[in-house]
Amino acid sequence: MQTTLLLLVFFVVAILLGIMLRKLLKNTAIPYSVALLTLGMLIGGSLSFETQLPVVNELKASFVLASQLDANLIMFIFLPALVFESAFSLEVHLFKRMFSQIAVLAIPGMVICTLITALLCLTVLPWNWSIGAALMFGAIVSATDPVAVVSLLKEMCSRARLQTLIEGESLLNDGTAIVLFTLFLSLATQIQPEFEASEVIIEFVRVVSIGVVIGTVVAVISLMFIGSLFNDSLIEIALTLVLPYLVFYVSEHIFHASGVVSVVTLALIYAGPGRTRFSPEVMEHLHHFWHTLSFLFNTLIFILVGLVVSTRLGLADLANWEYLAVIFLGILVIRGGVILGLMPILARIGIGLTKEKSVVLIWGGLRGAVSLALALIVATNESLDIQLRDQVLFLTAGIVVLTIVVNGSSMRFVMAKLGLDKLPKAKQQTFAKVQHKISNEMVSMRSKLQSDEYLKSVNWSLVDQNIVSVGEGYEEEKIDTQVEYLRKLLESERQFYWNQFAKGLLSKDATHILVDAIEKALDGTPQVWPRTSIVRHWKIPKWSTRCRTFPVIGAYARAANYKQHMIIFESARGLFEASEYIKDLAPSLSLAPEQLKLALEQVEQVNHFAKTTLADFREQSPHLVERVESYLALRILLNTERKMIQTLTHDGMISETDAEKLIETVELKMHQSKKQSQLI
Incomplete structure (x- = not known):
């Protein structure tokens, strides 16, 4: 079969598998992203088995081809859309209130994590590494991935502020990580590396600033055009699909700036001041479209990550597994130490930060497709030592899997232990009041149905078992609401x-x-x-x-x-x-x-x-x-x-x-x- 047809087969089968998996996971505590990653790894592990069935061989060929996709292609296909959807769905007012906290975590916090992780690698791993290579690896594994984090939070977090903080940090520090990775990769490939902190800072500011400008300019121009339309859903939705890819491409390839920052800027302007520029009738369709696209892309990317991990990595020697365990525990401790060290600042800016939420913030630092894509870029860079490239890919893939499986699957338990799986007491009281009102309406409707002559044979004891009533036992706790x-x-x-x-x-x-x-x-x-x-x-x-x-x-x-x-x-x-x-x-x-x-x-x-x-x-x-x-x-x-x-x-x-x-x-x-x- 042709390459394009094989890729089409992969997309179709992967989506069908995702649909069936989502159906099976209904009413279970297993996160969808964790299950997808596991499924991808299982499929990748089974590709080595031989079979004589033509249909099965074609399926195997399609999944093998997908696992060999270029890392840049993975980033350019999935990242702009997923970052845009995530930022577009944020509550912009809350994001602005928390921006100071998000910026502290995403820039100085990310940089500190990168530096300490690089120091850990130079100390623990027996590699003849340059400082540039260590810093490059630190940038790869220190960034929390927006795809993995957002997918997890949407499944289990009902606290808007906590979700905005973790999601906002993952969006911005992803941009920071890509910028740092690019800078340190060039440093690592130099024969005689020269490290100037001032040059790195200037380049970082340039890359981020240009990214913001490009996103803003495209947003303003496109909103002027959208404002001239009148209820044309096809054009308005199509623009929101095309423009994230446009600003990502222009930023990355023309101006060598941060494509992620450009996409986030575009999405936030659309979701905030630009929201009224879209036709009122289109907004509901727009959100449905992006919600569906997010589901499709998340399904594909997590299966792809599982495939890549299981097909590109052989059975490493015992020493590498030991190094993986040390680095995994190390990045958890480093992230925890950095966040706790920044707590005096984080607790006093934005909307503040409690100890319980800081624990979730630490544990919710999942790594995902972005880290793996950056590691694959390293793996294909022939300017670096082959042993170094293999170890970077192995360790990064292992950290991605461990954070998603270990941290992701236990997040619900952690939030429950901290009491963050429920609404705050004041919100619980308001929610209880609403439930009380609904219950009273249900009681009223039930009495009407009982008098309906065409519902005389209803088994009301069976019906009442499935109706939640808070009408009689409702009591208000005396707290300040x-x-x-x-x-x-x-x-x-x-x-x-x-x-x-x-x-x-x-x-x-x-x-x-x-x-x-x-x-x-x-x-x-x-x-x-x-x-x-x-x-x-x-x-x-x-x-x-x-x-x-x-x-x-x-x-x-x-x-x-x-x-x-x-x-x-x-x-x-x-x-x-x-x-x-x-x-x-x-x-x-x-x-x-x-x-x-x-x-x-x-x-x-x-x-x-x-x-x-x-x-x-x-x-x-x-x-x-x-x-x-x-x-x-x-x-x-x-x-x-x-x-x-x-x-x-x-x-x-x-x-x-x-x-x-x-x-x-x-x-x-x-x-x-x-x-x-x-x-x-």
Whole structure:
């Protein structure tokens, strides 16, 4: 069979195996990534067995070919997409709050781990190594891999802050590791190596800075283009697929900068300020697309790692196994020592760090495909000694397997022992309140079903065994939940704005202003009131008022003035509706009368602020009230019409072809009404 067909066979079979494995692992404590790696190693170990069946031989050939893929090809196929998906799914506001901690771990923490690991290698291993070779190996095995870490955390971690910290560190220190590896590899291949710390630092800053600039420039340009589109899911999703590969390639091969940093920058801008630039209807499809792609790529890469480990490494002598055990234990101790040494800093910046979370941070330092790909690059570099290359590959592969199997499979146990497998007490109380509300609704529905004449033969004792009820035994533990309660209200308000945006009831600018105000309110101790950042966004630019009658620029000034009035009206109206929604929601989440009273007082202030702003708008800008309200009403009605068409299509009353034509007509009206509203 041709090479391309063999690779296609591998991709298809690997995905099918992953699907079956995921099905088997449902309701088990075995991490999917650990099982995939083990499966890949088992398949790789079985490739040496001879058989006369043509189909089996073709399967064997496809897996052998996959295990021999070039390391750079592995990185360029999988890394951009997986890094983008991971960064794109981060909660950007939380990432920004924790960025100082993530940066400390990913840069100085990573560098210190590299230096100490290199010293350990020079001390323990009987190799005639240069400093450059030792530093190169230290960079390879010190970086936590985003693919392995993210795959593990998504399976078992429900703590957003801890997940963001570990995931953010793995994303950034992966970029740091690749930069350091490139620098130290060139140093290791020099006949007479010259090590200048200042040159390394300057080169590191250059590589990272250019990576950030490339990611930012591509994000800004692409978002301007995406903003000009109107609900074109194919183009918008296709761009998010192509651009991570583009910035990775441009950074790595044209500017010799950090491709990972570029991809992370692109993804964070898309997930943060760029989120409102995507069409509201597209965002749900976009996240589903990337979630599916992440599953496919994770399945392939973990099976590939298992194949590479089992097919490229023979049975090493006993001494190498002893060295592997020492290095594995050494990197665990080194990572633990570095994190504990940085604890005085980490505990005082960002959102702080507890001892329990630091243990998870230490134990969650998995190595994965990136480390193995870097080791494979070393293994194919003929400028290095063959014995050195073989030992680097063996030790790296062993560390990858051990961290994924040992650390990965025991992570759930570690988190349980530390009490981190459950929500914090305050969140547990809020969650219990929600469960209590659900339980009451279930009891109500059960009584209705009992009176249904077509359900008279129901075995209610059997049904009740599968229904969790917290209605009668529910008791509230007396703990301070005020902060968590206010945080939950603010998060609910933020989600309200995103829901309104998705329905087309809030514009991009209004959504951005209102969500930004919520995220600022969530910083530190959450406060429902005041919303000072909104007032800043509501200021009318003086130049747009003064230049209204000027020739040439007068039209632009009037358009800017009108747009700002539209933003003020829309965001004030959205704020008013959100405050009404929160007033209805607050009692159902409250755990104490005093708590509810304080929250409602603050919500009432928000409500009054929004109503006052709307009243002032009518009084101070009567010439714009009709235009602004007419456009808003038209947009709401057109969105309602589109939603109705979609509902009727779902119910089978309209064919999909006819529905597409009707929706195209509605969206054309939307686009035209937006243009007409801006004409002066």
